[in-house]
Amino acid sequence: MRLGVDLDDVIAICAVPYLRRFAQEYGVELPDEREIGWHLLREMDARVPPDERDRFRMKLYGGTFFSELDIYEDCPTVLERLVQRGHEIYFITARNERRRMVTETWLREKGILQHARAVHLKPHGEFRPDYPRGRYDPESSAVYKLGLAQELRLEAFCEDDVVIARTLAENGVRVLLFDQPWNRQVAHPRITRVAGWSAVGDLLLGGP
Numbered sequence: 001m002r003l004g005v006d007l008d009d010v011i012a013i014c015a016v017p018y019l020r021r022f023a024q025e026y027g028v029e030l031p032d033e034r035e036i037g038w039h040l041l042r043e044m045d046a047r048v049p050p051d052e053r054d055r056f057r058m059k060l061y062g063g064t065f066f067s068e069l070d071i072y073e074d075c076p077t078v079l080e081r082l083v084q085r086g087h088e089i090y091f092i093t094a095r096n097e098r099r100r101m102v103t104e105t106w107l108r109e110k111g112i113l114q115h116a117r118a119v120h121l122k123p124h125g126e127f128r129p130d131y132p133r134g135r136y137d138p139e140s141s142a143v144y145k146l147g148l149a150q151e152l153r154l155e156a157f158c159e160d161d162v163v164i165a166r167t168l169a170e171n172g173v174r175v176l177l178f179d180q181p182w183n184r185q186v187a188h189p190r191i192t193r194v195a196g197w198s199a200v201g202d203l204l205l206g207g208p
């Protein structure tokens with residue numbers, strides 16, 4: 001099977017450290033770790049204005065944030081077994097192309113770069129100036145990932161984002177949706193919710 005794999009919040013534990021740093025910076029209270037997620041940022045309009053959120057994100061991403069992220073513990077083993085079984089893995093992230101160096105170095109350090117046929121980052125020039133500032137832009141990322149899924153003839157995609165998962169599913173790509181607090185409302189015949197990498201292994205490799 002040709003499998004697309006998102007990075008942030010599928011391989012990398014991303015939302016929790018991001019929100020923790022955000023909360024620390026602006027003195028915001030966070031819920032229990034299991035409920036921490038990107039959806040919380042939407043509720044902070046009154047507390048932290050969009051321009052300020054932009055500033056925070058750019059500063060964080062320009063620093064060591066991406067190179068310090070942890071990965072889900074069971075990810076490397078499952079990826080390795082998928083490749084051994086003949087599956088083709090493509091890492092596909094909406095991180096900007098200018099994060100390629102930090103991203104590939106980090107994937108190599110985590111010992112999983114070699115499992116991927118290729119690493120795709122979102123090219124320059126995809127920035128949508130009309131999109132509300134300070135917000136994540138899932139629509140253009142969905143277009144980007146669907147385009148790659150079609151070009152690479154992917155049969156399935158590991159993803160956590162609501163808009164991206166729905167776009168892929170509605171266009172014929174099977175989605176393994178990594179369960180996160182911000183995607184609990186999504187349901188579609190082509191979307192299978194998974195608890196994590198062990199569950200992906202069970203599904204695609206047929207049991208532990």
Ligand SMILES: [Mg+2]
Binds near residue numbers: 010159
């Ligand atoms: Mg993601």
